[in-house]
Amino acid sequence: MDPAIDASLVSVESVSDSLSSTGYLPDAAIATIVFLAARLNKPLLVEGPAGVGKTELARSLAAMTGRQLIRLQCYEGVDESKVLYEWNYRKQLLRIQAEQGQNWDQLSGDIFSEEFLLERPVLQAVRSDAPTVLLIDEIDKLDMEAEALLLEVLSEWQVTIPEMGTMRAVTTPLVILTSNDSRELSEALKRRCLYLHLDYPDLEREKAIVLQRVPELPETLAEQIVKVVQSIRELELKKAPSIAETLDWARTLLHLNVTTLDPETLQRTLSVLLKFRSDLSRAEQHLDLGD
């Protein structure tokens, strides 16, 4: 079922190049795994701490393939009426009342037709004529029961609606599932996915990201910034600084016309990076800033 693989997905190199051109710098593993996911028609489960660019990866994938991005944000209590589909029962009721005295067989065929179906993200992705990227964000927030709803879609690319039958995907969507690892996902779900563990980037890659997003920054300062951030991430923190926060910090320093990091600047601007009082004092202690 992969008649037309997008041009940007034909090889690992092209995946890597096209992702870079959308502003997402992948490392070798990311590019290879995205390529394999597209080739094997498998959903991709991306796991990792907050702020390493999991959602961003899906967005860049949509941008680079020119596909529509359909997003399902998960939270506790999401059920099939939010994931798959729902019957517009108010409209159905109006219909019944409007056609009083009509033959039941005809009516029941009528009210369970497409006109009364409300598509939710997953069904929308399956039924879309143009290929899509389906992002199922923070799937770990989903209850165990709701997780099972996705299994049919993820392996067979189809959705079964009892009243209407089974709907097969016209084009296989690229599916990205993200998880913050707040709970173990079920074996059944994991088995159907390829797995990508996204961690904070290494020094070189983070430097490249900083330089790409904040091009005015001098390279030596960028390197210093990234070194400090990486050193802070090693600490035991409530919330480690994400890539977005590195970028915020870089921009802050740029606006302050800082050319090289010294203890005073560090102390003044560290709060851009760390959002908890206890984290701040631990980092200050680590960097030996003192008071």
Place this chain on the structure above:
Amino acid sequence: MLNRLLAFTHALRNAGVPVSISESIDSLRALEHIRFEDRTAFRTALATTMIKTRSHEQAFDALFNVYFDGGGPADIDDLHDREDQHHAAEGAESFMDELFESIVAGNGGTGGMGELARRAVGRFGRVLSSPSDSRYFEYPVFRALDMDVLLQRLNEQGAEAAGLEGIDARIAGDRFRAAVASFRSEVRAEVQRRVARRKGPEAVTRHSIRPLPEDLDLATASRAEMDEMRRAIRPLARKLATRTAMKRRNATRGGLDVRRTIRHSLSTGGVPLDISLKHKVPHKPELFVLCDISSSVARFARFSLMLVHAMSSGFTKVRSFVFIDTIDEVTHLFEDDDLFVAVDRVNAEANVVWIDGHSNYGASLERFLDLYGKDVTARSTLLILGDARNNHRAPREEALKELHSRAKHVYWLNPEPKAYWDTGDSAASRYAVFTDGMHEVRTLRDLENFTAEVLT
């Protein structure tokens, strides 16, 4: 190749990584799309299809190293080593200097230490078992090259030698530590590769692949392993918490609320499509956790405290207590989100030593009953963590009996192997009678099983 892949899959399963048949087929399909010569792509393709949890990555790395990097004839090592010997008939001293310089020069951030590790193993790791045969081990390498000494020297002189100053010098320590750690793991990998070349990969996997974090014995885990475990325990504690939360949520649904159902049906023309149910008054489960923190269970105590901490951020009503020969409430100490601060404060502030600082379960339980017994009700669950080694003191199980009759459940998690229960000063079964079960919990997996079996 296929055979080797299947053997590899088999070895992964033996190490405890669940690789299903469909996943192993996926891995083969993935390999169709990549070039075999590209080692990283090959590795990535296998990892992404077979490894679905981060804690399994370490086992995968070790096995991959043995099965796919360990190839080649056995005497290739001798050849390399002879070349190296030419290079310099160096002693441990000069090798340490070389390591020092290499790390200072910035090698070893990621990888980089491979070449040095290979030479170190060839030079120091060989043990002649017979004139014709030699074997490789890790420990002689580190006996010759003391990593602690190296790290200390790096911390003292490294920054200066690298010409760093200011902020750069302050954070150089992290880099040095990472480089030393990377050298250590490279040496381990090299030894495993050499053994694999001589004896085949199976020989390595039998002996030297470390167990997964969830299978580690809590009593003997090293510091680094404890760290790994701490990462693994968080989702588990959350699972424990959400399980009870979920039960609670489902239980809030009571009978039909007629008034609200009729009210809702107005919007659908009087047809009651949405049925409203009454809310039951939610009952909040209360959890009392009692931890033995005496030195005999020191490591387990750290683990218990980790567990208590993770749970108290999940449950709303957890009260935690620690005891040695008397008991003290430490709930307020865990209000701080920070585990380390909490543990420090428990050690500094908790008043748990009464006479001599040897565990006294009898006195502790009795005192708990006296002071807090009135709070234990039919809604409470008691979780006792300890080895039930009472130093031959009066067990006073009647205190536990009384608590058991008041509480909904009493569970006892014992870090000792079941075979040791009731030996020596252990009063395990005398207490076990008055619990809903005493469980042997030595690994995270045990804990997970306990959670799954008991708390659902």
